[in-house]
Amino acid sequence: MTYQEAVDYIEEIPKFTxxxxxxxxxxxxxxxxxxxxDQKIIHVAGTNGKGSVCAYLRAMLEADGKTTGFFTSPHLVKINERICLNGQPVSDEEFLRAFEKVKTTVDEMSGAGFAHPSYFEFLFGMGMVVFAEKHPxxxxxxxxxxxxxxxTNAVGKPLMTVITSISLDHTKYLGSTISEIAAEKAGIIKQNVPLVxxxxxxxxxxxxxxxxxxKGAECREITKHAFKIQEITDKRIAFSRVNAYDDNIVWRLSNSGIYQAMNASVAIAAMEGISREPVTKEKYGRWQRALAEVHWDGRMEEICPGxxxxxxxxxxxxxAFCDSIQALGEETPSVILFSAxxxxxxxxxxRELCERVPAETYVVTEIxxxxxxxxxxxxxxxxxxxDRPVLAKQQxxxxxxxxxxxxxxxxKMYCLGSLYLAGMIKREILQPGS
Incomplete structure (x- = not known):
């Protein structure tokens, strides 16, 4: 089987299971x-910020000389992005090897009456196979x-659990209130496993x-009072942590999303918990440099000038997007390109976009x-x-x-409303033919 045949098979899974x-x-x-x-697993849940927190964790771990495996979703351009080793998507060859192992196992289990795993479950199995072989x-x-x-909650006992910001999303499946959704996210908390x-x-x-x-889980809560914004521009954000060992350090992120200060603070706290010992000034310095270099696609990412x-x-x-735009104190955006x-x-x-960051023109499209x-x-x-112009373009x-x-x-022009839109812009506009 070829790599493309493997991808085609995976993309067909939702049609039969x-x-x-x-x-x-x-x-x-x-x-x-x-x-x-035997894998040292850091398990991350939440409504928004999961990917960013994971990216920050990965960067700091690697700055400490550790190797990492990272299972994420969704992908923006290529399905390999869901399974990363040391910050890089697995190669087509590694992806295919993992697919073949999982497919062989699924075929054998199906013969015994086992239902075929879903799209996400199949890829999760592939990710765990890759990580078991590479031993990050x-x-x-x-x-x-x-x-x-x-x-992902099928793992027995992770090293640590992390829960990022929670808001209303997937209400059909998770509940119609913040409390109900929080209860679903909190389902990853394990007995005696520390939580941030x-x-x-x-x-x-x-x-x-x-x-x-x-669950008897040691719990560390990061509130908005745990950090102070020092600077925010359209290229970066800088913040310091309050009442922490590193309160004299200015942490800089290559992103203008004001919400990233919270995400980074959560990740830093998780790293402190993983360390299980006082963090030295040298280690904070490594983490500081690592976070400054993190680039996370599709999160206030400048893809072309402006x-x-x-x-x-x-x-x-x-x-969070509107908070960031208002914190920048910028003029009305020229254009908002939106899909959902x-x-x-x-x-x-x-409604919130129109009320809080009214654009001169809106363009809506379909994914x-x-x-x-x-x-x-x-x-x-x-x-x-x-009452501003609204233009509809299907393609x-x-x-x-x-x-x-x-x-x-x-x-400025902002494209938002769907991760699928972000992926399609990257794939069809920025990387045509890739």
């Missing part, structure tokens, strides 16, 4: 020889949907603290997914909340061309 129970995933892992065994010093697992019932979490939401924090106490790509795709992320999927609270996202919201529907909703390429044309020379 569905998500399964954790016991099903555990049986799947047993069939693979329990590749998760640490394995970072990012949950997909939720936490309690997520396939984003305490921005009092409602979510109460649920998380209660679950940690039930054009930014942000993965904000739910109300909490849109709020139907299972998101896209009307509330649109290549069965859950896409038609461009005309988005146009109609935007027109409920703004991404046409929308991009029109948006760029509408951008003023000194103005």
């Amino acid at each position: 569905k998500k399964h129970t954790l016991e099903h995933t555990r049986e799947f892992l047993r069939g693979l020889g329990n590749p998760e065994r 010093d640490y394995t970072i697992l990012e949950t997909g949907l939720g936490g309690r019932l997520d396939a 979490f984003d305490g921005s939401s009092p409602e979510a924090s109460e649920v998380i603290r209660r679950q940690a106490e039930t 054009i930014y790509l942000d993965g904000a795709h739910n109300p909490g992320a849109i709020t 999927v139907e299972d998101k609270e896209y009307e509330s996202m649109i 290549e997914d069965g859950r896409r919201v038609p461009a005309e529907v988005l146009k109609h909703i935007f027109e409920k909340y703004t 991404i390429a046409d929308a991009w061309t029109r948006a760029v044309k509408s951008k003023t020379e000194q103005g």
Whole structure:
């Protein structure tokens, strides 16, 4: 089988199977020889910020001379991005080898009546197989949907759990309130396994603290008072931590998202917990340099001069985006290019965008997914909340061309609303033919 045939097979999985129970995933892992065994796993859940926290953890671990494995989702351009070793997606050859091992096991188990793993479960199995073979010093697992019932939660006892910011998202599956969603995310907390979490939401924090106490998990909560913003520009953000050993260190991130100060603070606290000993000034220095160099695609990423790509795709992320734009104190954006999927609270996202960062022009488009919201529907909703021009273009390429044309020379253009949109722009506009 070729690499492309393997990818095609994986992309067909959603058509003939569905998500399964954790016991099903555990049986799947047993069939693979329990590749998760003996791995030092850092398990990360949350609504927003999971990927950024994982990226910061990876960078600091590698700055300490450690090797890392990282399982993440979704991918923006190429499926290999979901399984990384030392910050790099696995090669096509490594991807294919892992696929063949997992496919052989699945075929054998299917013959015994075992249901085929879902798309996410299959890739998770592949990731654990790769990490078991490569033996990274640490394995970072990012949950997909939720936490309690997520396939990644089939691992027995991670080294540490981390929960990032929590807001309303996937309400059809996780619950309609912050407390309900927090309970699902808190499902990754394990008996006597230390926890670090984003305490921005009092409602979510109460649920998380209660679950940690039930599990006897040492708990460290990071609130908005744990750090102070020192500087924010359209290229970077700088902050210091309050009442910490490193309170004289200015941490710099190559990102203008104000929410990244919280994500980085959570990651630093997790690293302190992993160290299990006082962190030296030299180590803080290594971490400081590592964080300054982190680049995380699709998060307030400047992809062309004055054009930014942000993965904000739910109300909490849109709020964080608006906070960042307002913190920069910039003029009205020239253009906002927007798309969404139907299972998101896209009307509330649109309302907040129009009210808090009104653009001179809005361009709406559609992604290549069965859950896409038609461009005309988005146009109609935007027109409920703004009297500025709203242009609907069904094709991404046409929308991009029109948006760029509408951008003023000194103005800014922001593309957001869906991670699928971010991926399509990177794949079809920035890397055509790749």
